[in-house]
Every structure is written in structure tokens, then in C-alpha cells.
Amino acid sequence: MPTTPPDQYSSQADLLRAAYAAFNARDMDAALVLMTTDVAWPRAFKGGFVRGPEEVRAYWTEQWSEIDPHVETMAFHPEDDGRILVEVHQVVRDMAGTLLADERVGHRFTLEQGLIQGMEVCSF
Numbered sequence: 001m002p003t004t005p006p007d008q009y010s011s012q013a014d015l016l017r018a019a020y021a022a023f024n025a026r027d028m029d030a031a032l033v034l035m036t037t038d039v040a041w042p043r044a045f046k047g048g049f050v051r052g053p054e055e056v057r058a059y060w061t062e063q064w065s066e067i068d069p070h071v072e073t074m075a076f077h078p079e080d081d082g083r084i085l086v087e088v089h090q091v092v093r094d095m096a097g098t099l100l101a102d103e104r105v106g107h108r109f110t111l112e113q114g115l116i117q118g119m120e121v122c123s124f
Contacts (some may be wrong), residue, residue, distance in 0.1 A: 007081040013076045068093045084109045
């Protein structure tokens with residue numbers, strides 16, 4: 001599947017929707033092209049952060065070998081400081097298909113020049 005350059009997205013919400021779609025499809029290349037070279041990404045199921053697209057790639061490779069997460073956007077909430085809080089419905093299963101989590105969570109994104117520079121997981 002070809003990746004779409006970030007400048008093709010008409011809004012920040014479209015960019016983030018594309019990132020979630022790529023994540024859910026396990027299309028790392030399509031997701032990583034939407035990130036800055038110094039992106040800070042949470043290791044949500046292990047703790048801490050990784051930095052840069054190659055560390056995100058390694059983290060996702062590890063994560064997807066252990067769990068099967070699926071995340072759907074529910075709403076986008078622009079914040080006063082320029083960040084965007086995305087309300088998501090997250091379903092996580094183990095590799096045998098057993099449900100581990102089915103919850104609503106928040107993902108707070110920092111964007112820089114039309115790319116994802118950082119993401120934090122937060123309560124919603």
C-alpha cells in the first residue's frame with residue numbers, strides 16, 4: 001500500500017486518522033512517514049518512551065508479537081497549547097484472542113510542521 005506524504009492531509013485530524021488506520025493495518029511505513037525524526041512515542045504496555053521512527057518500529061514489532069491492539073478514534077479535542085487530545089476506543093487482545101482491555105482512553109498529540117512529534121497516553 002503506498003504511503004501518502006503528510007502534506008496531502010487537509011487537517012490535523014485527517015493526519016491522525018491516517019496514522020490510526022496505518023497502525024490498525026500494521027502498516028508501519030505508512031504510520032512512520034507521518035512522524036518527525038525525533039518523535040517521542042510512549043511504550044504504553046511496557047512503560048517509558050522511545051524516540052525516533054526506528055525505535056518506534058522496534059517497539060511496535062515487539063508489541064505486535066505479544067498483543068493485538070486496535071484503536072478507533074471517537075473525537076478530536078484541540079487544546080489551547082496547540083496539542084490535540086484524541087478520544088479513542090481501544091481494544092487489546094492477547095495473541096490467542098483473549099480480551100485484555102476494552103476501554104476509552106486519551107492520546108495527546110504534539111504536531112510539528114504537519115508531522116507527529118509526540119504522543120502521550122492519558123485518562124479520558
